[in-house]
Amino acid sequence: MDQFRQGSKKFFLEAIDRRFREDRFLKKIHKFLPHYALAENVPMARFTSLRIGGPARFFAEPHSLEELRRLLRCAREAELRVFVLGAGTNLLVDDGGFFGLVLRLRGAFWERYYFRSEGITARCGLSLRCLGRLCGENAIGGYEFCNGIPGTVGGAIFQNAGAFGSAIGDLIREVAILQPDGEFARLRPAFSYRRSFLPAGAIVLSVELLRQEGDKDHIFRRQKEMAKMRRERQPREPSAGSLFRNPPSHSAGELIERAGLKGFRVGGAQISRKHGNFAVNAGGATCADVLNLTFFVKHTVRERFKIDLEPEVYYLANSPEESP
């Protein structure tokens, strides 16, 4: 009984603390961005490729660097958590949503790019598909793999996106970031398989990419081949790409298939019948369905093969321990 009383008091205090923080945040916005149209309680399902996710308490789409810095300052001073959203194609958002500020860096300002003789500059909101297409048109080789990846440049740098043996990290000269304290920095981060080593909380603003000459016909042929392979192997239903990272010397998809889990379903979430490493929203899936499905697959693969699969998809939730 005591435990129950203590628990409910804790949640009550947490709820009051949230109200204080949102109140402080709104006052800061009023002071530093008086005419800014801040969106509230925005369903995140609209902004994720899985079409899943509860509301973001605050949601902003800054149109300039200065607006972004001011928004960050307001959140910092109100002790509000911040999440940077790209295209939401590698993201699972909790059904309970996110108590904090979601920053979506898309639109004309964030999608600019410049082709120079010494390299390519791309801002974080540019889609990888667009980058791949532009490189093809300009006979720049090495970016063919970008075409089939539905995310943004920012999201790709964050997790070193790649396919068909190539990854964005191999093509980077320099990354421009905004640090949580509002300072800018330029660096060349280290990269490993689906991972980049950026300073904690860094926002990728833009990237300088290598420019290497290629043959247009060869590039377009490779792009076509890759697109064909994707069409044959990957599902069409909403997904967040690969559910698990490939463990050393194994393919996560093959392990899941060998465990007999293709087509396995929990509520509206299903392991694709086409590809074992894709969890799809087969209709009306909730985040809880995807979490239960992921747990079951991970557990089954561990029992069968003694291999621990590690999720590749990022999870956004209210508990700081569970979120990126």
Ligand SMILES: Cc1cc2nc3c(=O)[nH]c(=O)nc-3n(C[C@H](O)[C@H](O)[C@H](O)COP(=O)(O)OP(=O)(O)OC[C@H]3O[C@@H](n4cnc5c(N)ncnc54)[C@H](O)[C@@H]3O)c2cc1C
């Ligand atoms: C059908 C399908 C196929 C896919 N195929 C591939 C594939 O072949 N290879 C591959 O690697 N991935 C693949 N993906 C996954 C996904 O598209 C990539 O990982 C992509 O790079 C994610 O980018 P995003 O903009 O959607 O990031 P989001 O999903 O929006 O965010 C993912 C993470 O990146 C962080 N982030 C986003 N932007 C920034 C920024 N500017 N600064 C700092 N952090 C940021 C977010 O905070 C979050 O933690 C696929 C997904 C789908 C749906």
